[in-house]
Amino acid sequence: MDRAQSRLQAIWERSGYAVYEMDLHGFYLDANKKTEEITGYARHEFEELSFHAVVLVDEINKTKHHFRLAAHGETQHYEVDIVKKDGTAATLHVSNFPLIENDRVVRVIGMAIDITGKKQETARMHRMAFYDAITNLPNEALFLDRLEQTIQQSRYEERKLHVLCLHIDQLSDQTETLGTPDEYELFQAVINRLMTHLRPEDSMARGAKDQFFCLLPAVLEAGEMEYTAEDILSIFDHSFLVSGTSVRLKGRLGIAVSSGTDGTTAGELLEQARTAAQTCEFGYEKAWQYYETKMEETRYWKRQLGYHITTGLTKNEFYLEYQPIVEAASGRPLLMEALIRWEHPTLGRVSPGRFIPLAEELGSIVALGRWVLMESCSMAASWKEAGHQNLIVSVNVSVKQLLEGKAFVQTVKEVLEETGLPPSLLELEITETVLMSKEGDIKKTLEQLEKLGVRLAIDDFGTGYSSLTHLNTFPVHTLKIDKSFIQNLPHQENNKAIVSSLVTLAGQLDLRSIAEGVETAEEAAVLKEKQCQGLQGYYFSRPLPAFEVPAYLQRMNPGTTFP
Structure with missing residues (x-):
């Protein structure tokens, strides 16, 4: 009997769970070492405590019930x-068991495990899925969910609601030239001004790069919406001051209205607001417009810019720049990412954030993508000839190209054969959004590309949620961690935890991890400490014109020469 008692005592003390005994009034009678570790109370202190003293005040009634x-x-x-x-606070998963003697409960035995870390990780993943990393505003997915709920409510109450899409024309161009802290400061300045022109019941979200959405659920009187539109656009009447520099922005506003009973879905309503914002750029005197059906048929700006994209290819208006991706440990270049640029003779330099989405929509991205592949692979072949035997060129690929399936795979094969570049020196970058769209069709294409010997990378990794559960089903070789997690990394504990998790995930899946948007020595040091393998950003090099790449590579690898 003594031996059995000793075994039970050993199990009690060495258990990975907090184990404790309580009387029927909720006072502690005994507790093991794990209970001491989790709560911070010594065993003798428990003799004077009930669960009321340990449990958070808001949780007492629930705990009493159980x-x-x-x-x-x-x-x-x-x-x-x-x-x-x-x-400090902690979250526990608790099990309470009645101890029964002679057919009656005499004490309650409790077992608990600390799940604080798990709860925090779940909260982080939820935030990654539904909130914009830069502005901390709800993203489009969460906005659509809230909008659908509001539509359902407005149907019941028979009232109108308004959805606004604010498109800020120069925002992408400005953030490309600003450093990370200034980019944050500019976004925050825009948000702060915008919030002062919204009512408490209105909500706001971040859309694509240059877009913000607003939901106005309350009924607006005649003329009030027009006043609100002008009031919102007045935030651009004055420049924004960022680190002592004056930044001018211009906005245009699209407005969509739902009666609550017209059957319009949240997605349709948001697209109508977006269309109105895009359309009022050309052919309208005001910087804001209500959505009209005719806008679907007369998107003048799309046709014009689409035409210029097509002719720009034949007139050699496009060119590539290359941004190095260096090995964290040594600083030597591992890859060069090809970035497309467009210098139009009358429009000037057109932002990729402006022409690439349009090229995808109009289908001209396929021809544009083939040109990028040919140019970048030809350049990479010249690097190899100069002695850079393992230097990889990285090329961004759109969903339109991937959905071509075998035709796209054949294009890649032909480009490699024509340029003489080994498949292993080409890496194709695909964003998380692309990876999750038409998953089955894209997976087949990726598998065929892998058989060809081409490397595959997921770009902007961490900004989406669904891919975390699908990652091991795709034949990828590299994870590129989105710059939103790198910015101000030394001072952001949550981002440190996210980056560490993503690097660990990449390692467990035998994938190369690369951090984008590294702009300071401090950020680089943290990433090295987290064992991120590759680093990319202005701290190491800006995107280089093609003619500057040979000198850069020779400087980083002195033993090579270019013909």
Whole structure:
């Protein structure tokens, strides 16, 4: 009997769970070492405590309920927040078991495990999925969900609601030239001004690069919406001051209206607002417009810019720049990412954020993509000839190209054969959004590209949620961690945890991890500490014109020469 008692005592003390005993009034009678570790209270201190002293005030009623049920013979499982002795909080998963002697409950035995880390990780993943990393505003996915709920409510109450799409024309161009802290400052300045022109019941979200969405659920009187539109656009009447520099921006506003009973879905309503914002750029005197059906047929700006994209290819208006991706440990270049640029004779330099989405929509991205492949692979072949045997060129690929399936694979094969570049020196970058769209068709294309010997990378990794559960089903070789997690990294503990998790995930899946947007020595040092393998950003090099690349490579690898 003594031996059995000793074994039970050993199990009690060495358990990975907090184990404790309570009387039927909720006072602690005994607790093991793990309970001491989790709560911070010593065993002798528990003799004077009930669960009321440990549990968070807001959780007391819930804990009482579960304790009473256990005291009446029912096993209970639940989560509860506690306050440790040092004042910090923790979340526990608790099981209460009734101890029965002679057919009656005499005590309650509790077992608990600390799940604080798990809860925090779940919260981080939720934030990654539904909030914009730069502005901390809800993203488009969360906005659509809230909009759908508001539409349902407005149908019941028979009232109108308004959805606004604010397109800020020069925002992408400005953020490309600003450093990370200034980019954050500019976004925050825009948001702060915009919020002062919205009512408490209105909500706001971040859309694509240059877009913000607003939901105005309350009924607006005649003329009030027009006043609100002018009021919102007045935020651009004055420049924004960023680190002592004056930044001028211009906005245009699209407005879509739902009666609540017209059957319009959240997605349709948002697209109408977006279309109105795009259309009022050309052919309209005002910088804001209500959505009209005719806008679907007369998008003048799309046709014009689409025409210029097509003719620009034949007139050699496009060119490539290359941004190095260096090995974290040594600083030597591992890859060169090809970035397309457009210098139009009358429009000037057109931002990729402006012409690439349009090229994708109009289908001209396929011809544009083939040109980029040919140019970049030809350049990479010249690097190899100069002695850079393992230097990889990285090329961004759109969903339109991937959905060509075998035709796109054949294009890649022909380009490699024509340029003489080994497949292993070409890496194709695909964003998370692309990866998750038409998953089955794209997966087949990626598998065929892998058989060809081409490397595959997921770009902007961490900004989407669904790919975390699908990652091991795609034949990828590299994860590029989005710059939103790198910016101000030394001072952002949450981002440090996210980056560490993503680097660990890449390592477990035998993938190369690369961090984008590295702009300071401090950020680079943290990433090295986290064992991120590749680093890319202005701290190492700006995107280089093609003619500057040989000198850069020779400087980084002195033993090579170019013909």
